[in-house]
Every structure is written in structure tokens, then in C-alpha cells.
Amino acid sequence: MAFLELQAIRKKFGGLPAVDRVDLEVDEGEILALVGPNGAGKSTLLKAISGMQPATSGSIRFDGVELVGLQPHVVRRLGISMALQHPRVFDSMTVRENVMVAATFGGERRATEGEARSAADDAIEFVGLGPRADLPVAGLNLHQKRFLAMAGALVGAPRLLLLDEVMAGLNDAELDESIAMVRTARDERGLTVIWVEHVMKAVMSLAERVVVLNFGRLLADGTPAEVMTDEAVVEAYLGTTGAAP
Secondary structure (H helix, E strand, O other): OOOEEEEEEEEEEOOEEEEEEEEEEEOOOOEEEEEOOOOOOHHHHHHHHHOOOOOOEEEEEEOOEEOOOOOHHHHHHOOEEEEOOOOOOOOOOEHHHHHHHHHHHOOOOOOOHHHHHHHHHHHHHHOOOHHHOOOEHHHOOHHHHHHHHHHHHHOOOOOEEEEEOOOOOOOHHHHHHHHHHHHHHHHHHOOEEEEEOOOHHHHHHHOOEEEEEEOOEEEEEEOHHHHHOOHHHHHHHHOOOOOOO
16 A cells, blocks of 8 residues: 555536646655646645645545645644745744644644744754744745745654755755655654756755646656656657757
């Protein structure tokens, strides 16, 4: 049995399917990149797994537990967390206070204040925001807010981390730092990672497996080198088979 198994997942908005009968299996410990043209259904698929945008039909089983129909907070307590491209943070609170909120409610049970503070400080140090722990979040730049969102996703000991374009718009140094953080989270914290990404440098250097969506359907599945030279993938990105994306 796969760690995460999706069977015939559909998500419709009105009468239009954003995700159309996707089958996917993910093994524990994988770093899987989910790529595809804009509007391919990538973020929608992640949100279906997290419960943020419930699947219209199909099955999502996480370590044998059916997720379809569960509320997002229940999915989180089962061990699945998500960091979004546009971080949802409390600007009026400090960095530590933001992560403590996630730590209080993000685990299998509600944490005590002491437990939440300890878990928050650990996550803040991991993402490199320790020196800013007591500063208001309003003073952080976008890159730092994304690291803050990552810290919030890491507390509560999740087993599956969903990342939605968290590396978009970063400069080379920030990108390298983000890549190293995700790899370390998998290696040191035992996480499985599914990660929506457009930055091919990050995909080629970090992902062990790449799944491509196009018009809501699974187009390709393989190693980065295999997928990025697949003619169907090249055509989906560029409209031609003349060059790789």
C-alpha cells in the first residue's frame, strides 16, 4: 500500500474539471515535484489533498486513511501540512506568536503553551528566523514570510508536507537556501514532500520524481531528466517539440 494514494480524483468548479481523474501514488520519504503549465490543476490537486478544496469525486488515502470529506484541520492532525505561495500570517503578531498558533493546533492534540513555544522555537531556528523571533511579522519581506509559513507547516510533526510554489520569485541565493531547507526537512525530519513548482532549476536539483499535469490530467511521471525531455511535456509547455522546457 502506498503512503499516499489518489484514485480517479476530480475537482470541478461549476461544470469544469480543474483536476480530471488523476491517479497517483507517493512513497514515504519521496520528494515529488508537481509541474505543468499555468492552469494545469497543480495547486488544486494539493488543496484537494489538504482538504482546503475538497475533491468532487475519487479517493485520497493517506497511510490507509480516507481523506475525502475530512475538514482541513482534521487532515492536518493526521499529519499533512501545507505552505502556500502567498503566506497566510498575522502581521500584528510576532514571528514566534505566529508559529505558536500553528504549534498549538497543528498536532494530533492541542499543545500546551509551553509545548507550543518549544516547538515554535525549534521550527523558527530550522528556517533561519531565530534572530527575528520577537519581531512583528509586518517587518518581514516576502521571502521571510514564506520561511515563516514553512515554520508553521513544520510544527506538529507532520509526515507529509505540501508546498505550493513557495520558491516563486526568489533570487539565486534565496532559491539555494530554500532548496537546502526542503532537502534537510526530508532527510532530518523524515518528511515526504509534494511540491508544486515552476522554477526548473529547483525541480532539477531537488526533485527525485516529477509528475506533470496538463488540463487537469496526468501527462507524465518519471525522473526529472526523463520528464523534461518527454515530447508530450515539451509540447504542453511550449506548443512545439523543438526544445525542452
